[in-house]
Amino acid sequence: MEWASWSEFWNMGGRGFFVWSAFGVTAICVLIEIVWLRRAAGQSRRRLMRMQQWDLSPEGSEK
């Protein structure tokens, strides 16, 4: 183990701000992408289903 205490760990030898902002922003980017992927997949499915129902409905098939 490299660290004597948790406060030493968070301090990162005085470079805590730089180290944690690097890891923090990366984590935020990854989380945003995951949320975005899930939402986009759900929205796309719902839209495709609506389009499909329209295509199958009498008004849609008249065209």
Place this chain on the structure above:
Amino acid sequence: MNFYHYASPTTFYRLAGKAIPWAAWTAGILAVLGLYIGFFVAPTDFQQGEAYRIIFIHVPAAWMGMLIYLVMAFWGAIGLAFNARLPFMMMRALAPTGAILTFVALWTGAVWGKPMWGTWWVWDARLTSTLILLFLYIGTLALWSAIEDVKRSDRAGALLTLIGVVNVPIILFSVVWWNTLHQGSTVGVSHAPKMAATMLQGLLLMTAAAWLYAIAATLVRVRRIILERERKTEWVRELLEKET
């Protein structure tokens, strides 16, 4: 076995669906292991102190940013040469993850540069060519959304990517060709890694995690694109009907 079987969007859609949970979970597990080694096993760097630990995301993100661009260019070339549908869909699925990882490489580089070089940014060859890579990703995404006709849009994006791919070797060799502030490569094929074994283990684990994460994200995206583009086909109709 018919190779072209896997090139059909129908087969690929199912295959991708099976691969996603494996890739995503393995990426998560490898990232936890890599971070554990990176923070708790790898020793303090004798020159850079603790700030060097940024390497565990900076280098994998930078590698993936370049690799994803190369893969995009590969699919672009295949798509243009064979006039196939799936390669272009793969290109579009790859680009956002490549852009995000390139941004992560630049960001982590900036917060690493500040304590080590005393500056967030310098216009040196390595940094500038990586910024150009980010602009190439953003430019390609903008080009796709600007052209409405899907076929033309696909071809234009592929062409731009194939032109932009010359930037990747420039990034790779920038630390060799020019005198830059950026340090030379720590891990390479021609020399033994210039770092402690545990540092290298952490770095390789994080790189594998980044690979699998990029694969999972790309496959999720490509499945959505396949459904949208193939929505008039029988198999997509059946698939959607099953869910309603």
